[in-house]
Amino acid sequence: MTIPGPYLLYLGDARDEISVKTSRGVAVFRPDLSLGEYRRSREAVTLGLPQMSFAEAAAAGARTLILGVANAGGILGDEAVEDVVAALEAGLNVAAGLHDRLNAQPRIRAAAERAGRQLFDVREPPAYLRVGTGAPRRGRRLLTVGTDCSVGKMYTTLALARALAGRGAPADFRATGQTGILVAGAGVPVDAVVADFISGSVEMVSPARDDDGWDLIEGQGSLFHPSYAGVSLGLLHGAQPDALVLCHEPGRTSMRGLPGRSLPDLKTCLEANLEAARLTNPGVIAVGVALNTSKLDPEAARDVCAATAEALDLPCQDPFSMGVDLIIDRLDECFGLSRPLANTGR
Amino acid sequence: MTIPGPYLLYLGDARDEISVKTSRGVAVFRPDLSLGEYRRSREAVTLGLPQMSFAEAAAAGARTLILGVANAGGILGDEAVEDVVAALEAGLNVAAGLHDRLNAQPRIRAAAERAGRQLFDVREPPAYLRVGTGAPRRGRRLLTVGTDCSVGKMYTTLALARALAGRGAPADFRATGQTGILVAGAGVPVDAVVADFISGSVEMVSPARDDDGWDLIEGQGSLFHPSYAGVSLGLLHGAQPDALVLCHEPGRTSMRGLPGRSLPDLKTCLEANLEAARLTNPGVIAVGVALNTSKLDPEAARDVCAATAEALDLPCQDPFSMGVDLIIDRLDECFGLSRPLANTGR
Numbered sequence: 216m217t218i219p220g221p222y223l224l225y226l227g228d229a230r231d232e233i234s235v236k237t238s239r240g241v242a243v244f245r246p247d248l249s250l251g252e253y254r255r256s257r258e259a260v261t262l263g264l265p266q267m268s269f270a271e272a273a274a275a276g277a278r279t280l281i282l283g284v285a286n287a288g289g290i291l292g293d294e295a296v297e298d299v300v301a302a303l304e305a306g307l308n309v310a311a312g313l314h315d316r317l318n319a320q321p322r323i324r325a326a327a328e329r330a331g332r333q334l335f336d337v338r339e340p341p342a343y344l345r346v347g348t349g350a351p352r353r354g355r356r357l358l359t360v361g362t363d364c365s366v367g368k369m370y371t372t373l374a375l376a377r378a379l380a381g382r383g384a385p386a387d388f389r390a391t392g393q394t395g396i397l398v399a400g401a402g403v404p405v406d407a408v409v410a411d412f413i414s415g416s417v418e419m420v421s422p423a424r425d426d427d428g429w430d431l432i433e434g435q436g437s438l439f440h441p442s443y444a445g446v447s448l449g450l451l452h453g454a455q456p457d458a459l460v461l462c463h464e465p466g467r468t469s470m471r472g473l474p475g476r477s478l479p480d481l482k483t484c485l486e487a488n489l490e491a492a493r494l495t496n497p498g499v500i501a502v503g504v505a506l507n508t509s510k511l512d513p514e515a516a517r518d519v520c521a522a523t524a525e526a527l528d529l530p531c532q533d534p535f536s537m538g539v540d541l542i543i544d545r546l547d548e549c550f551g552l553s554r555p556l557a558n559t560g561r
Numbered sequence: 562m563t564i565p566g567p568y569l570l571y572l573g574d575a576r577d578e579i580s581v582k583t584s585r586g587v588a589v590f591r592p593d594l595s596l597g598e599y600r601r602s603r604e605a606v607t608l609g610l611p612q613m614s615f616a617e618a619a620a621a622g623a624r625t626l627i628l629g630v631a632n633a634g635g636i637l638g639d640e641a642v643e644d645v646v647a648a649l650e651a652g653l654n655v656a657a658g659l660h661d662r663l664n665a666q667p668r669i670r671a672a673a674e675r676a677g678r679q680l681f682d683v684r685e686p687p688a689y690l691r692v693g694t695g696a697p698r699r700g701r702r703l704l705t706v707g708t709d710c711s712v713g714k715m716y717t718t719l720a721l722a723r724a725l726a727g728r729g730a731p732a733d734f735r736a737t738g739q740t741g742i743l744v745a746g747a748g749v750p751v752d753a754v755v756a757d758f759i760s761g762s763v764e765m766v767s768p769a770r771d772d773d774g775w776d777l778i779e780g781q782g783s784l785f786h787p788s789y790a791g792v793s794l795g796l797l798h799g800a801q802p803d804a805l806v807l808c809h810e811p812g813r814t815s816m817r818g819l820p821g822r823s824l825p826d827l828k829t830c831l832e833a834n835l836e837a838a839r840l841t842n843p844g845v846i847a848v849g850v851a852l853n854t855s856k857l858d859p860e861a862a863r864d865v866c867a868a869t870a871e872a873l874d875l876p877c878q879d880p881f882s883m884g885v886d887l888i889i890d891r892l893d894e895c896f897g898l899s900r901p902l903a904n905t906g907r
Contacts, residue, residue, distance in 0.1 A: 449791025
């Protein structure tokens with residue numbers, strides 16, 4: 216699957232940041248591919264990119280509309296269907312990561328055929344999956360885990376991959392969600408696979424590696440989210456991580472989508488993840504905490520990072536505003552970034 | 562979905578008990594519906610039912626062939642396809658619980674259309690599922706959990722449902738696997754749903770209840786099985802159990818399908834299940850241990866039950882050879898079988 220770039224990023228009529236996290240993720244991590252944005256109304260969120268109609272984008276060279284908006288059920292609404300049809304008619308391909316498939320919508324399929332354009336459903340799992348085995352595999356892997364959904368796991372994972380590469384270590388981002396797949400151009404939508412294949416799909420997306428590099432695996436959900444914990448646990452077992460980074464948003468008062476349900480305490484959450492991860496990698500350790508402090512002022516952000524670092528005895532940073540150098544330093548201390556893999560048979 | 566009975570139970574050329582556990586489950590729990598068995602060869606396992614060809618079974622009144630055999634990938638082999646076509650041509654409907662769907666096999670579909678017979682894929686999940694919420698719901702629920710796959714969770718759950726009904730308590734078996742669905746005539750194949758909907762599908766199959774009865778929910782896999790733990794965790798959260806029964810087969814040397822990987826210790830396994838279950842039901846307790854002692858002599862079976870009861874401070878029985886009365890007694894002590902639900906708002 217290769218999605219032709221550059222992209223026009225769709226924002227629809229979204230009024231909140233979390234709804235557009237896919238479009239924003241692509242804009243932040245693939246600025247080279249992000250030509251412009253399309254908003255349905257002036258009240259919608261903006262990414263600060265040039266505003267373009269579908270025809271303007273096509274004329275400017277855009278090849279694909281990225282439908283990078285999300286709602287709770289992953290549903291394709293009527294307005295989005297209209298927009299997709301219009302984009303196809305303007306000559307753009309369309310890529311989306313919703314549970315509702317573009318290919319399953321008769322109006323959209325017909326429009327794509329008429330226009331001779333392609334549809335990319337990145338949440339469609341691969342046709343052939345296998346059951347996970349938990350058998351030890353060579354290579355080094357880091358997984359991001361979270362207290363909740365949408366706390367910055369993808370951003371953190373991408374930032375870690377970039378920072379590692381910056382220090383000369385071979386480093387590959389392994390995408391497990393739709394935004395990550397659109398950014399990386401490959402991956403497995405682990406929340407969309409048949410339940411029996413969760414861990415197996417992660418073993419596939421992060422195969423054994425024999426260099427001294429790292430796979431940086433994007434986590435999903437939370438072991439403490441009653442809607443999605445099964446996905447998180449299968450991902451944890453399939454990832455077989457050597458290192459975990461815990462992601463969290465300070466100040467969030469309830470679990471995503473579940474008003475009234477509070478988030479787990481960070482120490483409890485990290486311990487539970489380490490304990491579960493030991494099933495497939497008994498040597499797993501935590502190497503850092505990544506906080507999304509975007510709602511705090513800089514001083515409060517520094518304070519909460521310092522307090523968290525102290526409480527968990529781990530480096531703690533906001534990857535967006537502070538980078539991830541302290542976490543990479545810890546990874547280096549524990550594993551040695553240029554040290555060859557020990558001959559452990561793994 | 563109503564599968565017409567009575568049934569002819571398919572055994573194919575299976576040589577081991579685990580491969581025919583679906584056919585045996587139906588024979589044991591629905592003797593009223595189990596008219597005969599079909600074996601491909603004299604070396605195949607038998608259920609002790611009358612041997613019948615497809616034509617003989619149809620003449621004797623059988624309405625449906627139950628393809629109650631399983632292999633690792635849930636694949637439909639060439640010989641099974643031939644047999645299904647022959648059964649359809651003899652006038653039988655066919656029901657199966659494999660990942661490979663009857664309806665997806667062109668030869669089988671064509672034969673069913675020609676013969677005017679129905680195909681039942683019980684592992685096909687419902688078309689409309691919703692994401693779980695973990696919101697407390699009324700009613701009492703017991704879930705079986707295991708150290709491994711295929712240790713007797715379905716058998717134990719059915720035995721508990723039967724014993725509770727025998728004591729006059731309203732009790733419903735809630736099936737989560739193909740055999741259970743064939744036995745109960747309803748349920749959700751939780752290992753076949755899209756990963757995001759695991760807990761939601763269990764919330765659907767075991768809705769709130771307002772009488773003083775119990776839902777007995779069939780567990781799947783094990784939190785300690787690296788292939789399937791995600792399914793087990795989502796099921797645990799969706800079930801929101803008040804009571805757990807731990808299932809185990811003493812003497813098993815490795816996890817099902819994973820030679821060399823040892824089973825968890827019972828206490829560790831039970832504690833991990835209780836801890837995870839508290840996310841959606843903080844009051845959850847364990848009420849017993851069910852051992853599959855079929856490979857032990859009666860004295861050894863009694864000894865291992867006594868030792869396990871002592872070690873875990875819980876009643877411990879083999880449901881097949883000893884019944885489940887001690888476990889039901891404990892359930893009665895802890896919850897009161899005829900005591901009305903406390904008005905806790907749940």
